[in-house]
Amino acid sequence: MTSLAEHDRANAAAQALAAGDAMLPRPFRVVRTRRDTRDTVTLELEPVDGVPLKFSAGQFTMLHAFGVGEVPISISGDPTRAGLLEHTIRNVGGVTGALVAAQPGAILGVRGPFGTGWDVSDGIGGDVVFITGGIGLAPLRPAILELLANREKYNRVVLLYGARTPDDILFGDALRRWADRMGVVVEVTVDNGPHNWRGRVGLVTQLIPRVGFDPAHTVALVCGPEVMMRASAMALRDRGVPASRIRLSMERNMKCGVGLCGHCQLRELFICVDGPVLSYDRLVPLMSRREL
Amino acid sequence: MQTIEEYLPEHPFFAGLDEPMLELLAGCATNVHFRADEVLFREGDPADTFYIVRKGRIAIQVHTPGGGGVVLDTADDGGVVGWSWLVPPYRWMFDARASESTSAVAFDGACLRGKCENDPVVGYALMQRVTQVMFDRLEAARLRLIDMYGSNS
Numbered sequence: 001m002t003s004l005a006e007h008d009r010a011n012a013a014a015q016a017l018a019a020g021d022a023m024l025p026r027p028f029r030v031v032r033t034r035r036d037t038r039d040t041v042t043l044e045l046e047p048v049d050g051v052p053l054k055f056s057a058g059q060f061t062m063l064h065a066f067g068v069g070e071v072p073i074s075i076s077g078d079p080t081r082a083g084l085l086e087h088t089i090r091n092v093g094g095v096t097g098a099l100v101a102a103q104p105g106a107i108l109g110v111r112g113p114f115g116t117g118w119d120v121s122d123g124i125g126g127d128v129v130f131i132t133g134g135i136g137l138a139p140l141r142p143a144i145l146e147l148l149a150n151r152e153k154y155n156r157v158v159l160l161y162g163a164r165t166p167d168d169i170l171f172g173d174a175l176r177r178w179a180d181r182m183g184v185v186v187e188v189t190v191d192n193g194p195h196n197w198r199g200r201v202g203l204v205t206q207l208i209p210r211v212g213f214d215p216a217h218t219v220a221l222v223c224g225p226e227v228m229m230r231a232s233a234m235a236l237r238d239r240g241v242p243a244s245r246i247r248l249s250m251e252r253n254m255k256c257g258v259g260l261c262g263h264c265q266l267r268e269l270f271i272c273v274d275g276p277v278l279s280y281d282r283l284v285p286l287m288s289r290r291e292l
Numbered sequence: 293m294q295t296i297e298e299y300l301p302e303h304p305f306f307a308g309l310d311e312p313m314l315e316l317l318a319g320c321a322t323n324v325h326f327r328a329d330e331v332l333f334r335e336g337d338p339a340d341t342f343y344i345v346r347k348g349r350i351a352i353q354v355h356t357p358g359g360g361g362v363v364l365d366t367a368d369d370g371g372v373v374g375w376s377w378l379v380p381p382y383r384w385m386f387d388a389r390a391s392e393s394t395s396a397v398a399f400d401g402a403c404l405r406g407k408c409e410n411d412p413v414v415g416y417a418l419m420q421r422v423t424q425v426m427f428d429r430l431e432a433a434r435l436r437l438i439d440m441y442g443s444n445s
């Protein structure tokens with residue numbers, strides 16, 4: 001007897017393989033690059049074959065620097081805008097180093113999109129709280145943009161964002177625009193700041209008890225380092241947000257993207273297919289197990 | 293603007309304290325205002341005050357030679373600044389500066405200590421609340437120590 005997760009995974013893998021191209025990178029051309037911080041760059045890519053890549057907010061692709069390697073990178077662009085594919089990449093090693101160094105005109109390989117999405121529309125009619133830290137704002141950006149395209153359908157929208165230092169804050173212009181023009185409560189905090197920093201210093205989870213939202217009618221989307229997500233999820237539960245309405249984007253060692261290789265296995269889950277976005281009630285027993 | 297007696301019962305730090313206790317504590321309190329960049333206290337100064345931020349932001353910072361300093365923590369509206377008034381040798385370990393124009397309630401530390409010693413029920417209630425603030429700050433500081441957003445995370 002197979003579990004539902006196994007059944008879904010088998011279906012996803014079968015569909016991907018049936019398509020015949022799940023393991024074959026599609027060539028994409030770098031159209032534009034934007035340096036976001038000292039170590040983070042956003043690439044805008046267009047498909048060489050002209051067929052746009054449809055994706056859901058929260059999904060990732062396997063991004064291939066030819067001759068160097070392949071890494072899973074969340075899509076950071078607007079899912080409501082067809083055509084360009086955006087990836088925000090932090091330089092942390094060989095492959096990501098090659099990706100952030102890519103110049104307009106360079107050809108990269110793209111497999112996917114893979115995985116589950118944020119399903120931010122589940123928050124329609126209620127409040128939505130985004131909690132993120134570091135580069136975690138990039139995978140949440142598509143969900144934020146999807147929400148903002150239908151802003152009037154949501155009540156309170158809150159974005160709590162933690163960064164290492166003021167220089168590491170991503171999408172600073174967008175954060176200001178969302179706060180000033182789009183009715184989003186944006187609260188930013190950093191781990192430490194220079195003496196002339198006027199903003200907030202502290203842990204992002206410390207903001208959770210301080211902001212206004214209706215816990216019983218809130219969908220919370222959380223993305224960042226796993227320690228931060230655990231602390232955030234617990235603080236959200238303390239505020240009264242149901243575990244089933246807290247969603248986390250899990251990061252594991254994604255390789256094949258279609259649930260075959262097992263590198264991203266988290267007990268009964270393959271994060272590349274069952275995740276990366278999972279509800280907290282499903283993750284509680286897995287996140288608290290030291291062996292996993 | 294609310295009086296201190298009106299403000300304290302609404303503040304989460306004082307939640308659960310009865311009216312006589314609040315009146316007792318309000319007797320040690322005054323309203324204060326700081327301009328942006330004004331220094332509340334400096335490292336090494338006698339720690340004789342405890343602040344509740346009414347509106348604004350106070351930065352806790354440490355001075356570093358040549359670097360001007362690093363902001364370690366901030367307290368915003370409703371936040372609490374200072375517990376060194378409660379623990380010998382009653383000396384500030386860090387600097388505090390108003391990041392922006394800030395209104396606060398300042399409590400006289402010696403006055404509070406006296407009332408705590410005279411009435412252990414008040415002392416215990418206040419200690420519970422200060423301990424909660426210390427616990428929250430320590431927990432957050434420990435998590436920040438692991439450099440969650442660093443390149444190895």
